Amino acid sequence: MKEFLSAIDIGSSLTRVVVGRLAEESLEVVGVGAVPSRGVRGGVVVNIENVVQSIADAAREAELMSGMMVQDAYVNVSGKHLHGENSRGVVAITNRERVVTENDVYRVIEGAQYVRIPADQEILHVLAREFSVDDQTGIKDPIGMTGVRLEGEVHIVMAAKTALTNLNKAVNGAGIRMVDGIMSSLASAESSLSAGEKDLGTVVVDMGGGVCDIAVYLEGGLFFSSVVPLGGIHVTQDLSIGLKLPVEQAEIVKKTMGCARASLVDPTDKVELPAVSGRPPRWVLVKDIAAIIEPRMTEIFEFIDEQLVRSGKKNALAGGVVLTGGASLLDGTVSLAEEILGLNATVASPAQVGGFSDRVDSPEYATSVGLLRFAARIGDEGGAQQQIENEGGLISRLKNWFQENL
Ligand SMILES: Nc1ncnc2c1ncn2[C@@H]1O[C@H](COP(=O)(O)OP(=O)(O)OP(=O)(O)O)[C@@H](O)[C@H]1O
Ligand SMILES: [Mg+2]
Incomplete structure (x- = not known):
């Protein structure tokens, strides 16, 4: 495992680069860079040259702060093109003692991957x-158990x-x-949900500028993932039109006096x-500003609710909804979320980091800090996809995955 890890969160509003140092069991933030994104829409790169520039600028800031070169990094993957699906695999436990081995676990997960993959998609994660x-x-961890038949359930992200x-x-x-791509909601959950919340049944919604990334956890594992292509940028656009203000000023009005609930x-x-x-x-009346914001925020939460209903597990979310992302900072958001989703809502900042923790102590950094945490856990040789491809390396890391994650 490398001592230093870097993460790049290419968002629709901001591009962030965070450099972390792994010290014993803890993660220290040693460098942070954040610049406005250009060339990203709905969480997806639409102009490569512009994104190159944003990444280079953010990386330079993080390098100056940390004194480290950003040579390789884990990168968030977001956008409506992401598609999550549950699958299962079954294998016979064939050795004479009928004890589940690491190899059986590998075979069952490999078998669970045989789902129909559209020609224009590829597997990003098998969890x-x-x-x-x-x-x-x-x-959670079947290795060492005795039996004749092993079944495994996985969540596949394409x-x-x-x-x-x-x-x-x-x-x-x-x-x-780019060492590996990691789904944004997976990263945000990594930094914002506790193991207890994942066990209890909790959904994390990372509310960004262009998208809301959704991840539903049940019994410790990722059960459902989805992306809603709306975010804070749409709220600002509505204000810009409604108040006849340039977008930059509408953005300031939203952050300083906006509220998601007029009441x-x-x-x-x-x-x-x-x-x-x-x-x-x-x-103008502050109430009138809120009256422009509320319908859009309501629409966003209705789309999120639709996804939760689609997951089929909305009623199992005893841990409620944990909101992250910059758009969750809008006043009144928690109250509106609770009203529309009918779940307890909280806003979370990345938990338990050392170093320059104050620089990332905001829900806006959930994805970047989560990328570092995820990277630290899966090791520096590659992500879930490579793990499946690389049989030898997979097994030990897969084991770590159960022990630390499940
Ligand atoms: N204090 C605040 N009040 C209201 N909105 C805020 C506040 N701070 C940030 N935002 C909004 O958060 C959004 C940006 O959030 P974030 O940085 O998480 O998005 P992103 O990661 O760049 O985009 P995405 O994840 O959607 O691709 C912007 O729309 C911004 O207006
Ligand atoms: Mg984001």
Whole structure:
């Protein structure tokens, strides 16, 4: 395992580079860079040259702060093209003692991967959820158990080949090797959900500028993943139109006096909007600003709810919803989420990092810090996909995966 790890979170609003140091069991943040993204829409690279520039700028900031060169990095993968699916594999336990070995686990996970993959997609992750040995179900680590039949359930994440190729090109263009791509919601869950929450049944929703990344955890494992292509940028656009303000000023208004629920705002409160193109400053009711924001935020949570219903496990989410991402910082968001989703909601910042922890102590850094944590766990030789391809290396790391994750 390398001492230093880097993560690049290519978001629709901001590109972030975080350099971490692995010290014993803890993760220290030693460098952070964040610049406005250009060339990213809906979580996907749409202009490689622009993204190269954003990555290079953010990496330079992180390098100056850490004194380390960012040579290779784990990179987030987001966008509507992501597709999650559950699958299962079954194998016979063939050795004479009928004891489950690492190799049996490897075979069962490999078998579970044989799902129909559209020609334009490839497998990004194969994540073990739980195993059964004969009639005993709900097993996290079956190695060493006795039986004749091993079943494994996995969550498979597929991504569009073109989206991955473009990410790779953008990262390479900035002179950095993309070690692996990791689904954004998986990374955010890694930094924001506790093991207890994953066991209990909890959904993490990373509310970004262009998308909301959703990951449902049940009994310790990832059960459902999805992406809703709406985020804070759409709220700002609505304000820009509704208040007749340039986008930059609408963004400031949203962050400083915006609220997702008009009913939470004092109906007499007024604010002065800045002068725009020769027009004098205006006074508006804060309630009227919230009245522009609320329908869009409501729409976003209705789309999220639709996905939770689609998962079939909405009623099993005793741990409620954990919100991360910059858009979760909007006042009134927790209250609106609880109302529309009918679940307890909280906002989480990445937990338990050392070093420059104050620089990443915000839900906006859930994905970047999660990328580092995930990277630290799967090792520096590659991600889930390579693990499956590389039989020898897979087994020991797969074992780590159960012990630390499940
Ligand atoms: N204090 C705040 N109040 C309201 N909104 C905020 C606040 N801070 C940030 N935001 C919003 O959060 C959004 C950006 O969030 P984030 O940085 O998590 O997105 P991203 O990762 O760049 O994009 P995505 O994940 O959607 O591709 C922007 O729309 C921004 O307006
Ligand atoms: Mg994001």
